[in-house]
Amino acid sequence: MNVETIVFDEIDTGVSGRVAQAIGDKIYKVSQFLQVLCITHLPQVAAMSDIQFEIKKETVKDKTETKVSILNDLQRIEAISLMLAGTKVTDLTRKHAQELLELAQGEQQRLD
Secondary structure, three states: OOOOEEEEEOOOOOOOHHHHHHHHHHHHHHHOOOEEEEEOOOHHHHHOOOOOEEEEEEEEOOEEEEEEEEOOHHHHHHHHHHHHHOOOOOHHHHHHHHHHHHHHHHHHHHHO
């Protein structure tokens, strides 16, 4: 089975708020017909995904290694919290991230 894939690499740079949500909505709609891989730093876009990956680069003894992992629900909350807050994540930030994920589920249902 052939699956067409489209990659969006930070197409949401320089936007936020309502525009970020609109981009997330459009990417979600595209994902109903194609496999989508989207690289983003925006919580509104990340929250609309079915699966969220985390990519980390580490330099060990002058070698750079890239590690990719699939995030579970709790890890998604932490990752989105970091997108929202920067370096200091608080309980309130986590609640906001959880709410954003719940709102994204409702938005997905509305778009289906």
